[in-house]
Amino acid sequence: MNQPQIQEDEQKHVDAFNARIAAGKTIEPKDWMPEKYRKQLLRMMSQHAHSEVVGMLPEGNWLTRAPSLMRKAVLLAKVQDEAGHGLYIYSGAETLGTDRAEMIDQLLSGKAKYASIFNYPTLNWADMGAVGWLVDGAAIVNQTALAKCSYGPYARAMIRICKEENFHSKQGYQIMAHMMSGTKEQQEMAQDAINRFWWPVLMMFGPSDADSPNSDDLMKWKVKLYSNDDLRQRFIDRTVPQAEAIGIKIPDDKLKWNPTTRHYEFGEINFDELKSVITGNGPCNKLRMKQRNDAHKNGAWVREAAIAYAEKRAKE
Amino acid sequence: MSTKDNWPTWEVFTQQKNGAAHEHAGNVHAPDAEMALLNARDVYGRRQEAVNIWVVPSVAITASTPEDMGPFFEPGNDKMYRWPNYYKTPEGIKQI
Numbered sequence: 001m002n003q004p005q006i007q008e009d010e011q012k013h014v015d016a017f018n019a020r021i022a023a024g025k026t027i028e029p030k031d032w033m034p035e036k037y038r039k040q041l042l043r044m045m046s047q048h049a050h051s052e053v054v055g056m057l058p059e060g061n062w063l064t065r066a067p068s069l070m071r072k073a074v075l076l077a078k079v080q081d082e083a084g085h086g087l088y089i090y091s092g093a094e095t096l097g098t099d100r101a102e103m104i105d106q107l108l109s110g111k112a113k114y115a116s117i118f119n120y121p122t123l124n125w126a127d128m129g130a131v132g133w134l135v136d137g138a139a140i141v142n143q144t145a146l147a148k149c150s151y152g153p154y155a156r157a158m159i160r161i162c163k164e165e166n167f168h169s170k171q172g173y174q175i176m177a178h179m180m181s182g183t184k185e186q187q188e189m190a191q192d193a194i195n196r197f198w199w200p201v202l203m204m205f206g207p208s209d210a211d212s213p214n215s216d217d218l219m220k221w222k223v224k225l226y227s228n229d230d231l232r233q234r235f236i237d238r239t240v241p242q243a244e245a246i247g248i249k250i251p252d253d254k255l256k257w258n259p260t261t262r263h264y265e266f267g268e269i270n271f272d273e274l275k276s277v278i279t280g281n282g283p284c285n286k287l288r289m290k291q292r293n294d295a296h297k298n299g300a301w302v303r304e305a306a307i308a309y310a311e312k313r314a315k316e
Numbered sequence: 317m318s319t320k321d322n323w324p325t326w327e328v329f330t331q332q333k334n335g336a337a338h339e340h341a342g343n344v345h346a347p348d349a350e351m352a353l354l355n356a357r358d359v360y361g362r363r364q365e366a367v368n369i370w371v372v373p374s375v376a377i378t379a380s381t382p383e384d385m386g387p388f389f390e391p392g393n394d395k396m397y398r399w400p401n402y403y404k405t406p407e408g409i410k411q412i
Contacts, residue, residue: 028382030379030381030382031382032382077362080358080362081362084358084359084362087344087359088342088359091325091342091343091344094325099322100322100345101322102322157342160342164363306323306346306347306348306351307323307347309347309348310347310348310351313348313350314348
């Protein structure tokens with residue numbers, strides 16, 4: 001085929017693809033898609049899957065130290081869900097042509113990124129409340145939007161995840177509410193957890209729109225339906241009244257309801273901190289990578305045993 | 317990473333309640349069918365979503381392709397007489 005012909009065919013594909021996106025139809029694994037769409041989605045989905053997996057670490061830290069058997073069972077169920085969420089998204093990402101093993105390699109070698117929030121430490125039990133309520137709350141806002149994204153496997157994984165994530169956020173809020181109705185020390189612990197987590201959670205939505213390099217393409221392709229700032233605002237608007245209801249103070253002097261815009265105004269986010277955490281200099285980046293690598297190494301015998309057993313059975 | 321570390325995928329079909337059809341839920345990686353079934357239960361059945369599960373090696377599935385979409389399904393497109401509402405019923409007849 002000559003060059004103009006190839007270009008013409010390519011343009012036909014691009015036009016058909018754009019028409020599908022414009023019509024609100026989903027793109028499925030075997031459909032033609034621009035290479036950049038595939039690459040951006042793969043980056044986004046694998047990062048998302050890694051976040052679910054690394055997200056088990058800060059909470060896993062408290063499994064053996066939960067204050068009651070019930071709390072322990074709940075936390076265990078939540079952490080197990082996160083593993084499942086990682087699997088749903090890896091499985092969606094694999095449809096773009098990269099093996100899960102390769103993605104996991106990229107995580108373990110430090111080449112791939114994951115959500116910045118998991119590079120903050122969980123210092124005490126109140127942090128389990130803060131993480132469930134705020135981190136999962138932010139994730140719900142983000143994922144509810146992604147559930148309508150243009151890539152079918154990603155959207156379907158998000159629908160599954162959103163259904164399960166509501167319990168995560170609610171159990172966290174309940175931990176907070178419970179502590180806020182407790183002793184003065186317990187109330188202080190709960191407030192301290194929010195003081196530490198509030199701003200890093202706002203950073204979860206990514207850089208501000210003016211400084212978000214991948215956003216334009218992703219919005220054009222309807223992978224992202226709302227901008228980082230829009231989602232952040234949505235999270236703040238729904239979270240502030242929840243905080244007020246249990247007597248938690250949001251650590252932001254500039255936070256103020258604006259009756260005209262019907263949104264909360266809030267203080268400036270330290271995006272330099274976000275940049276620093278993303279590039280590997282957060283409080284726990286090295287620890288998380290070590291924990292994840294150790295877990296992978298320590299689990300090797302299980303994977304080997306499973307293969308040995310499968311091979312033995314195949315011979316019988 | 318060796319290919320051994322990337323176990324084959326199995327498509328998972330779950331039956332949500334007795335008597336219902338099995339529906340595709342997603343897939344899992346597993347070294348054999350038995351492990352695939354256990355993984356499928358843990359991944360797709362943590363909240364009573366299934367009373368029965370099938371796992372099928374992904375490579376065993378043959379699917380129509382997006383390019384097929386037009387011609388492959390064409391035979392069904394122009395036969396409206398296959399639907400009951402194609403037929404007009406005389407007024408006054410309540411049931412047929």
